Amino acid sequence: MLTILVDGLAYGMLLFVLACGLSVTLGVMNFINLAHGAFAMAGGYVAVVLVNGYGVPFLLALPLAALAAGLLGIALEQTLYVHVYRRTHLDQVLFSIGLVFIAMAVVDYTQGSQQQFLNLPAFLKVRLDLGVVSVGAYRLLIIVVCGALALALQAILARTRFGARLRASVDDPIAARGLGINVNAIFAITFGVGSALAGLGGALGAEILGLDPSFPLKFMVYFLIVVTAGGAAGMTGPFLAAILLGVADVAGKYYFPSIGAFIIYTLVIALLVWRPNGLFAAASGR
Amino acid sequence: MNRRILFAAAALAALPLAAHAAEPFRIGLLVPMTGPFQSTGRAINDAVKLYIKQHGDTVAGHKVEILLRDDAGVPDNTKRLATELVVRDHVNAFAGFGLTPLALATAPVATQAKIPEIVMVAATSSIVNASPYIFRSGQVLPQPATIAADWALKHGIKKIVSVVSDYGPGYDAEKWFNDRFTAGGGTVVAALRVPLANPDFAPFLQRVKDAAPDAMYAFVPAGVGGIFAKQFVERGMDKSGIRFIATGDVTDDDNLGDMGDAMLGVVTAGPYSAAHPSALNKSFVDGYREISGGHRAGFVAAFAYDGIEMLYRALEKTKGNMDGTALAEALKGLSFESPRGQISIDPETREIITPIYIREVKKVDGALYNVEAETFAAVKDPAKAKP
Numbered sequence: 001m002l003t004i005l006v007d008g009l010a011y012g013m014l015l016f017v018l019a020c021g022l023s024v025t026l027g028v029m030n031f032i033n034l035a036h037g038a039f040a041m042a043g044g045y046v047a048v049v050l051v052n053g054y055g056v057p058f059l060l061a062l063p064l065a066a067l068a069a070g071l072l073g074i075a076l077e078q079t080l081y082v083h084v085y086r087r088t089h090l091d092q093v094l095f096s097i098g099l100v101f102i103a104m105a106v107v108d109y110t111q112g113s114q115q116q117f118l119n120l121p122a123f124l125k126v127r128l129d130l131g132v133v134s135v136g137a138y139r140l141l142i143i144v145v146c147g148a149l150a151l152a153l154q155a156i157l158a159r160t161r162f163g164a165r166l167r168a169s170v171d172d173p174i175a176a177r178g179l180g181i182n183v184n185a186i187f188a189i190t191f192g193v194g195s196a197l198a199g200l201g202g203a204l205g206a207e208i209l210g211l212d213p214s215f216p217l218k219f220m221v222y223f224l225i226v227v228t229a230g231g232a233a234g235m236t237g238p239f240l241a242a243i244l245l246g247v248a249d250v251a252g253k254y255y256f257p258s259i260g261a262f263i264i265y266t267l268v269i270a271l272l273v274w275r276p277n278g279l280f281a282a283a284s285g286r
Numbered sequence: 287m288n289r290r291i292l293f294a295a296a297a298l299a300a301l302p303l304a305a306h307a308a309e310p311f312r313i314g315l316l317v318p319m320t321g322p323f324q325s326t327g328r329a330i331n332d333a334v335k336l337y338i339k340q341h342g343d344t345v346a347g348h349k350v351e352i353l354l355r356d357d358a359g360v361p362d363n364t365k366r367l368a369t370e371l372v373v374r375d376h377v378n379a380f381a382g383f384g385l386t387p388l389a390l391a392t393a394p395v396a397t398q399a400k401i402p403e404i405v406m407v408a409a410t411s412s413i414v415n416a417s418p419y420i421f422r423s424g425q426v427l428p429q430p431a432t433i434a435a436d437w438a439l440k441h442g443i444k445k446i447v448s449v450v451s452d453y454g455p456g457y458d459a460e461k462w463f464n465d466r467f468t469a470g471g472g473t474v475v476a477a478l479r480v481p482l483a484n485p486d487f488a489p490f491l492q493r494v495k496d497a498a499p500d501a502m503y504a505f506v507p508a509g510v511g512g513i514f515a516k517q518f519v520e521r522g523m524d525k526s527g528i529r530f531i532a533t534g535d536v537t538d539d540d541n542l543g544d545m546g547d548a549m550l551g552v553v554t555a556g557p558y559s560a561a562h563p564s565a566l567n568k569s570f571v572d573g574y575r576e577i578s579g580g581h582r583a584g585f586v587a588a589f590a591y592d593g594i595e596m597l598y599r600a601l602e603k604t605k606g607n608m609d610g611t612a613l614a615e616a617l618k619g620l621s622f623e624s625p626r627g628q629i630s631i632d633p634e635t636r637e638i639i640t641p642i643y644i645r646e647v648k649k650v651d652g653a654l655y656n657v658e659a660e661t662f663a664a665v666k667d668p669a670k671a672k673p
Contacts, residue, residue: 253489
């Protein structure tokens with residue numbers, strides 16, 4: 001019972017780290033970026049190549065993977081995304097889904113279509129007995145890392161000057177510019193951080209979610225569910241939604257294996273009927 | 287169109303007149319070379335190239351020509367390409383077929399054109415019933431599944447939980463194992479089906495653990511097998527005395543080397559292991575490594591190698607007669623040594639009769655291999671056995 005809860009928690013946390021970047025671009029920057037999963041995949045492959053190919057320690061490979069995905073994000077933002085910010089949502093969707101296919105083809109060509117396996121260090125493979133519950137060390141690591149990230153993000157967004165500038169840039173870019181805020185730079189940094197988080201998620205998740213070139217498409221649905229169900233304002237909504245969905249998904253598959261795969265979707269439908277704008281809707285209907 | 291039919295008729299009429307010594311023997315190789323199943327296509331292509339390199343490209347006076355076509359794993363493409371191969375390129379046989387729907391899509395073309403279709407990889411039992419020209423060089427899933435069940439019963443395993451991926455081959459693997467196991471006096475505590483696009487196996491494995499069976503029988507696609515096994519070990523299930531049994535697909539040699547030590551001790555029933563101790567297999571594995579750029583030969587490559595050998599032998603048997611019906615007759619009852627051991631073609635069902643081995647994953651020279659422990663020779667497809 002408790003094991004299921006912990007497994008679900010770890011899974012939910014992973015979903016959160018993977019999807020929170022999307023909730024920033026979608027909710028805060030009002031840009032539909034379906035290619036979000038491609039950055040997660042990039043992070044995952046960077047980690048696999050570093051760990052398996054160059055023998056970089058796993059814990060060091062994680063920030064490197066995030067860094068690589070973040071830099072890739074900033075580069076693409078500056079060269080490509082900049083041009084579609086003001087276009088219609090349909091254009092954004094078409095643009096970003098095209099990017100997904102390009103990313104899949106690139107990975108397929110360079111790394112092959114097979115499943116990738118990360119060689120974890122031994123101390124992450126053990127199972128810890130915490131008295132009432134036994135947990136895999138790796139899942140514990142995910143919970144700790146992702147939990148800390150969630151707290152940090154919320155604090156940055158709500159408490160720091162950067163967070164305030166970001167929110168101002170989104171609410172009224174013209175006035176924000178008038179006040180001397182470099183809106184373009186803020187967007188670029190935000191996009192980069194979002195991509196970096198996705199990359200970290202991809203690297204952390206390779207062990208549990210698997211990693212192959214179809215990753216961005218396979219998990220796009222999950223990312224979108226988290227963002228939709230959580231509501232696209234701030235970090236709290238997507239965080240709670242991700243945890244709820246993770247636990248419900250794992251518990252559903254455990255208790256009702258025959259219909260387990262559908263429980264997550266049923267839950268999302270119920271949630272959206274109850275609160276069409278997500279758990280924590282933005283005050284202004286954007 | 288009329289002219290094309292006339293041409294075809296003329297070509298057919300001309301065929302029996304003279305054995306064209308110069309006429310090449312054309313094999314249409316239909317495989318997915320792009321898309322998610324490209325690794326299957328590449329393995330087949332490399333194995334075919336290897337066979338021709340090792341055995342020469344001339345059989346009974348005919349030069350062998352391989353016409354490689356990429357169907358990207360889409361049945362509509364396979365059918366269109368197969369039709370083109372017949373009409374435009376006048377192929378004498380089809381080979382390849384990575385997935386069941388691809389093999390089935392070509393069946394009507396093979397029947398109409400009256401040329402043999404060698405199904406190398408697709409493993410659904412019913413495929414050979416789709417056309418009297420279909421022959422199989424690979425395996426059918428019920429073969430390893432029933433042998434795995436027999437082995438489990440023999441080794442005192444009484445309670446199992448089966449975990450299979452929720453798609454066609456998974457059902458086959460589940461049905462044939464569980465039925466055989468139950469018939470032999472065993473108990474299937476639970477039969478779990480995992481969604482094919484499943485991100486996390488945790489809930490299913492926890493359920494297996496809590497059911498505390500003697501063994502877990504699993505069928506998941508080879509790529510996912512490693513993740514599955516890792517989570518099995520991470521949960522401490524290997525130490526709680528639950529054995530891990532599977533069909534050979536889960537520990538495909540193609541991936542096994544990368545799957546990690548979690549796979550150690552997994553028992554599988556399968557037709558081919560790169561570690562099979564025979565001179566023929568050694569030359570096959572070495573040759574494949576060279577031709578594929580350092581890859582280890584997996585069962586897909588072995589099946590493709592056998593498929594081409596079947597066509598070579600059939601053409602020798604007809605003494606160079608490339609008529610499809612004559613070739614089909616010659617294919618029936620073929621028996622020869624393959625890298626996996628002695629195989630033959632059942633003359634009644636056109637189905638492969640293959641040895642199935644019980645193997646355990648062990649470290650050989652620092653790398654993971656399926657090491658064969660027990661042999662079940664000449665296993666027929668149980669799904670086609672007469673009651």
